[in-house]
Amino acid sequence: MDNTLFKQYQQLLKREKRYVRVYQLIILLLFFGGWELLSRLEWIDRLIFSSPTHVWHTFIEKVSDGSLTLHVSVTLMETVIGFLAGTLLGTLIAIVLWWSPLLSKVLDPYLVILNAMPKVALGPILIVALGPGYFSIIAMGALISIIITTIVVYTAFKGVDPNYSKVLQTFGATRWQIFREVILPASFPTIISTLKVNVGLSWVGVIVGEFLVASKGLGYLIIYGFQVFNFNLVLMSLLIIAFFATIMYQVVELVEKTIIKNNG
Template sequence: MTAEVDTGVVRSTTSSQPALVPAASQRWKRLRRTALVVATQIAILAVFLAFWEYMTSQSRAAAFMFGSPSAIAGFLLQMARDGSLWRDTYVTGIETLLGFFVGNLFGTVFGLSLWYSHFVSRVVEPFVIAVGSIPIIALAPIIIIWFGTGLISKVAMSTLSVVIVALVTSYKGAVGVDPDQINLMRTLGASKFQIFRKLVVPASLTDIFAGLKLTVGFALIGAIVGEFMSSSEGLGHAIFKAGSLYVIPKVFAALVATIALALILTFIVGKVERLLMPWRRHL
């Protein structure tokens, strides 16, 4: 009896090892790949900054035209000490977030709803193309006249930069759903709303989140353009003011803050995507 029990223990132990080892091995491989990617990115950035610093140190004209990493870092520290960096980043961040949420909400809802009617989607298609072809900066004077020079005009600019992209990506995801799956749900007695809620929306999430990651940059561009036109604070105002005074390193310092803001927002969108779409965590 003891021998049989011992044999059973050995068998159960050995049978569980093949299941555990590959999982641990896969996690280790993913960590190694991630570490290699991050190390390569850091190395490329370090080489680029070193080359930039060397070239600008050899010529005053180059230093004036392009600044230098050390001068940019100096302005970043100065802006951080006097609080302008945090204040401007906060203002631009609020404008970007509001425009991002409002634009994606309206664009995604409208884009998904077009799945309901092929006729309506064909009717509105040229209007969507026409609105999407308008350069956002051309609307800035009109937006300022309509909404003034405060926060609302910056949010409106950011929203307009986002809404068409969100509409197109969500509609693309909705019409790209497998027709066989739709027909299967119909044969099972599902209503059109049930098909939309249980199949079309979940199947469109991949395209929707791809659009969300893309529109982070568009929302930021819209806010920056609005600050260019009329603003007394924000990263766009800092860039415009430094550029008008030909302080190139300070321009790049504000650009670095803008890039950092975009990366943070994109990272947050990626985290939300992994939370809502857990099957994509290992991709």
């Protein structure tokens, strides 16, 4: 009896999962189908909104002349490096602040100001200071996530239950041992969740950086397409960005699952 009920329950779960997938697929088809249809019926301006088939043709064309691979790899490289640099430096600053309570008190108002300031506004200064190249774009991708990472991770360090540290103190642990054995592992879930936010932020930084200065990359393609009024190119670049941003996010989620497994 129990066994049959359990089987029924499993089937119910399976059916629900299938329904979810079907509806997700329907939304995707409706979006692209509707887009194509509205464009063909000329209910929307074809010049501005393009259509899936036009975007596809542009895609094939850019892939076959080899230029797309270059643009995509440049942007991806910049984003991944910017993302890693932002997260690592942010965490490093958080560690320094945790280490020195006095320093963290002194720096507190500056962190608030830096966090409140829109980092992309620093773009022109970065470009002048670091030169118009990969370096200033990567700096942009990193800069946009550094301060928020510092603040979130530092707050996580301070939020660790002091009784865990007390346990180690009774064994005569040094400050570094307490950090390594308690503070850092207890903060892993928070650090991982900032990674997820930083993935999105780094894309913003890099794309804006490319808007400003680049001659390669997806951000450059968007600006170029806008300037020559080729919106097929703009929309294709957008779809590619969405695709790779999603993949990066999924990778971070995978990392999260492996690290957090035993942290519960």
